[in-house]
Amino acid sequence: MSFLELNQVRFHVQELGPGAESGESTPAFMAHGLLVDNLASWYFGAAPRVARDRRVVLYDLRGHGRSEAVRSGYDVATGAADLAALVGSAAEGPVHLVGHSYGALVALRCALDYPQLVRSLALVEAPLPPSRLEEMRSIATADPKKLLAALPGRLREALTSGRRRAARARKSLEFLLRESSLVADLAAEVDIPDAELAGLEIPVQLIYGERSSCRPVGDRLLTALPQASLEVLDGGHYLSVERSAEVGEILAGFLHG
């Protein structure tokens, strides 16, 4: 297990992938979604496929997984600054960024704010405007029970069955929803104007779920971004877990160099 201190926060970071045989391949950095998510959904999902060709760096967002539970900085711009700091400390030169859900927003913001760090971008179910985030309505009530109830059955089961696991999931959610600035930070997030998206001159792979409420965002980004392509998979919002094998193949095909 490895930890890195970035922007005064202790981040949990894990690496996958080949050493020597990856040669000069550009590393990929992957960001997960909000609240109940952590780097495990990439680690046991699409990351091992991506890591066959290149070094993969996974991290827990602030307040998530094993990263430090800090009270502030849950806005997308701070998330992007965290990711930029991680890229700066763990890689040389521009890298590939991959994100799911809120992590996709963080990756997109990072590419817009720190263009020198990013070679290409893969966005899985990026919600735009951020108020589209599936969990948003339950987040606004700051009620962990409602939030968990809104998750797909399998995911909810994995997180909340049993005593110890349920207690830990609840504790972590209560901290984020009630004791941190997350709810206020997310409520204050605004849309990214199409004019700003039009300036992103790097290849972007969009992946959306046919049955996700974020699905229309895929079409919007496809039009607004100059170098985007879109894959639509049979699934909902949690594609990184539900369709991890397909997502891994799409990422492996997309990431070059």
Add this chain to the structure above:
Amino acid sequence: MSDTLQTVGRMIQEVIGDDWDLDQPITLETSFGDDLELESIEFVSLAEALKVEYGDEVDFVGWLSTKELDEIIQLKVGDVVEFIDLCRSSN
């Protein structure tokens, strides 16, 4: 077999750490989901510990990535022990 079980059992105990409150010893029949209630992020720590212990010989992460989430939750310690022993005997 028993060596591997002992090693895996020790790792699980280290991963769960202070939260450890299991009365029974870890056996081949102990399940990660119902008995140990291992969280996804603890599974990552276990996978990393296995990597340190066995190196490239045992590709635990690759093995798990071929499984569905429900399958992973239902895994027993014996499944992991069997996988490790299989990897090591074929090398």
